[in-house]
Amino acid sequence: MITKGHQQSARCACPESMRLKTIHITGIFVYLLLPILILSGLGGCKKQEDRPVASYPDPVELDFDQIKERGTIRMITRYNSSSYFLHRGMDRGFEFEMVSRFAGDHGLKVEVILLGTDDDPITLLNRGEGDLIASNYAITPDRIPHIQFSSPYNFVNQVLVQAAGQQAITDSSGLDGMTISVRQSSSYFTTLQKLRDQGHNITIDVVGEDWNTEALIHEVAEGRIQATVADDNLYRIASNYIEGVQSGLVLAEQDTVAWGVRRNAPQLKEKMDEFMAEHFRIRESDGRVLRSAFLNVLRRRYFEDERQASRFRDRSFDMVYTGYISPYDDLIRDIAQEAGIDWKLVLAVMAQESQFNPNARSWAGAVGLMQIIPRFSRVEDEALLYDPEINIREGVRYLQKHLNRYTHLDSLNRYSMALANYNVGMGHIADARHLAVQLGNDPDEWENVADALLRLMHRKYYQHARYGFKRGIETVNYVEDIMNRYSRYHAIAELATHFRERSMDDAVSSR
Template identity: 55%
Template structure:
């Protein structure tokens, strides 16, 4: 039995708040809807905080949007991502972002172990608490109707929504709210859209007259109205919705740790039950919801180089060179993010320079030549292509993993690690066995007998893991954007997510968008 406790400031206050919450939400479900949802998810895997720490990464399921998670000049940003990253950092964990595709339900990802936490402005609902645990809340929002700024008739109450078609995602809490309105006898029509469309895309669709209305959280709508004109805030549908992280029911230690973190940053005061936030949360709210200058900065996505694209400031430079050499351009961008964070003037302690951190003594180019962006990218791709070709007889995952390890540690150390795998009767063509060998090369017992000596195995292990994670995430973003570009659907692309105005120029580079 899944139990959720909302310990807010005192037990009595919590009882009042939660009772009110479920009183509002309880009417939003028909018996048929509940029956349809029965047994929709598989049992959760047994994978708690200790196992997550042993792995070294914690997987965050979130939406690609300007509220939760997005790329700004190639670097990861977002309210949910930054708040969650602070939790991960406190536990010595790296964050691996998992973006659900249109067919994926984040609860499925959670229960299968493909994600550990859902953090995407996730509202606690009676349906969701049947399948997963929720942490203590860290935000409280109101659901409001989003309407065109100019309307033929005034809509000021829930009853006046009769005859209006409201468009939402089927798996959103907004859909559940609309079911409740219908249950109460309000003649509102519900239209559902693909899960890949975020709320801001629908706000934009209202502004452009493509749909009559949608629903949004009040803080998101007000932030969106800074840069999306032509919409207004309509009646409030649900008050004081609690926003929390979703965690599988088989991870009590993870939930306990998350609760401790969240309650150190958010609580409700006595006796007025007003939210009280830490400095960190106030800074993040200012950055993403309240400061107009910052909102414009993140939403505008103005190019910082002539090559700026969907993933990074150098998409337009990387893509044609990578395609010419037969390397996936998204992999190259993932390497570049790891190596230099897109800084063309970066210089490492080992003397590696530029976007791809090429070491001059291992290149036919001089150090001065390698500070040229195009030359550096071309040389970096040439080297990674050489490593990919060396492991071309392997399946793609092992091929890429070993090529990345070689790019980072060098051919000699990887060869030593593979010999250790052979000596231990393990397959040297499987990355996990080579990774184990690299870690052993930090141990005197092993590196004293290795041809190339000591290796920073943990650095290479993290390097491969981080790039593979980022590569998968980039691939998901581009595929989802491509699906939207190719879809005959009438839906426009969100200004704030991967469905951005830049998607067309990215996916069709020959198109002039100047």
């Protein structure tokens, strides 16, 4: 469920003269909140000298044993083209894939908690709304009192980003007199404060919290701001599709990136540290960074393969700018609206059934985007079911029929029951509801029906069921996966709407 709420030796490839050795801090900016901000002005910027002392709630008592019992681990992250994003409607992201691997190792599913524009990750973590922060999150002095961190999984360097036409800054003396724009909550802000404390005449231009690093890099390229700061791995990718910028001085070396976890969750931290030890370690003999094959594949996919990484970022940008999740959004919206169904629920079913492949065909003979079984369809010619519009209409008709059976239920139970029917048919769900009653449970609560479906895999129960044995775990997982994806699509669509509206407001105010 989603709610809104690289280097080969950890060293920079820049020339020695371009490294600023006097700064050694930890921190990595959580970049790329949403790329749509590239299109809007920097309204709301202000000069600010000091970061206020943060106040966070005490952490709830919630550790790995409870997470394991729940069956899901909640990942707090931002929607961006590195940590978590949608690619052709499917979940992607460097941190998302790492957390998914960790979850899989422990038999858990991943629930994504998307940070909204005003959300603070530490607050959500300590309240128990999430279990870990995984968003290119750095170990910084101001965060350490409030949370603990896993062992690291990456090091990055902070670099100064300037317009290509400017004279490149190659030593710290060139910083004097510069105005550098960053978010106040970023580790870049801390770096610039340290430089200023060392006597450098730097003006720190604090921008709004809903600005991201790539948007600021674009502002540098357009000449609207003088400079910003970026992580070197992000800069390398961004410079492939943002022209007119250059990286200069290394402001901070080897910032340590890790997962954030509550201070009173020692079990979870231990499991995380064990996971990190399998995939990332530093060899004591020579300080060389050693990564697992899995982590190397992720690094190439999201950071080092420039063509692939740029394609991901283009997709992420398109989704936020246009609000489109799949190529079939307009068609789904129209058909779902006619049926009175939330189009994002239909979209989530489609992603689960076919991953948006109109030519998909299952071993059971289900075809097309919504995986329609021809013998249950009103369409006589099976070949027509490969037509996206016809297939979607059949799928929506079928889904609507099941939704109409449960109009007396709240939306969560109604959607869950209808999805279960869509997956396995009315007969097996009727068996499960009947068993729930026999067990003294409310058959209108999906949790009770899910429990009954699991029981119906055992002979003790299915021998008395009208429709017999069914692998109920598959249906339970099917419903959970679609409801989680539906929540993700809903949250992301809200974020996209917010930023499109903001962009229009900024465009009007700038006239």
